[in-house]
Amino acid sequence: MSQPTLTVLAGPTAVGKGTVCQYIRENYPNVWFSVSATTRDPRPGEVDGTHYYFVSMEEFDQMIADGQMLEYAVVHGKNKYGTPRAKVQEALDAGRPVILEIDLQGARQIRETMPDARLIFLAPPSWDELVSRLVGRGTESEQEQARRLETAKVELAAEKEFDVTVVNDTVERAAKEIAELIGAA
Ligand code: 5GP
Numbered sequence: 001m002s003q004p005t006l007t008v009l010a011g012p013t014a015v016g017k018g019t020v021c022q023y024i025r026e027n028y029p030n031v032w033f034s035v036s037a038t039t040r041d042p043r044p045g046e047v048d049g050t051h052y053y054f055v056s057m058e059e060f061d062q063m064i065a066d067g068q069m070l071e072y073a074v075v076h077g078k079n080k081y082g083t084p085r086a087k088v089q090e091a092l093d094a095g096r097p098v099i100l101e102i103d104l105q106g107a108r109q110i111r112e113t114m115p116d117a118r119l120i121f122l123a124p125p126s127w128d129e130l131v132s133r134l135v136g137r138g139t140e141s142e143q144e145q146a147r148r149l150e151t152a153k154v155e156l157a158a159e160k161e162f163d164v165t166v167v168n169d170t171v172e173r174a175a176k177e178i179a180e181l182i183g184a185a
Helices: 017-027 057-065 085-093 104-113 127-137 142-156 171-181
Strands: 006-010 069-075 079-084 098-101 118-123 164-167
Touching (some): 006 104, 006 171, 057 069, 057 079, 069 085, 069 104, 085 098, 104 118, 118 171, 127 142, 164 171
Parallel strands (some): 006 098, 006 118, 118 164
16 A cells, blocks of 8 residues: 555635545545634534634734644635644654645645645536536625636646646545545545
8 A cells, every 4th residue: 555645635616625525534534634724704514623723813823923834825815724734744643644625825835845745636527517516505605706716717727737637526436536546445
């Protein structure tokens, strides 16, 4: 079996990263998912410490100043998101495959700071499918949807920077492909 390493899973907004990751969580419990810190407000049902660490801008900036962030970025021109470093290292030391579910800017930072990391791009079957997934989710205002679609265009253009593309045609198939790629299957 290949040695467990760090895997970055990125892809455009609303491509279904969350759903694919949920499938992996349930079916491949050895995989360790990093919990990011964010300055955005929780959505209904989101739990602090499980989905994100919800922190203030001041707390976030302090974590950066203390060198606690493996990477961080301002996402959708608005809130800060970042990966707390210590827990990732602990999981890697324990020999577990680690997934960071982060944005493109974060993926680029990881490529620089951890050259052995594997970068997986989760792609939608088509642009139309991506738009309908974002609108269908119904969790963002129209203005926020428009902002996220702009981000998505830029993110889609970055596919070639990644080591491998996985198409999210069905959740189960995409999740299995990722699990095999990271040596968890
Ligand atoms: P959402 O607000 O929908 O949960 O996430 C918005 C975006 O932030 C997603 O594209 C997600 O991948 C990205 N994101 C979440 N956590 C992190 C992180 O720790 N670092 C970076 N760079 N992006 C993140």
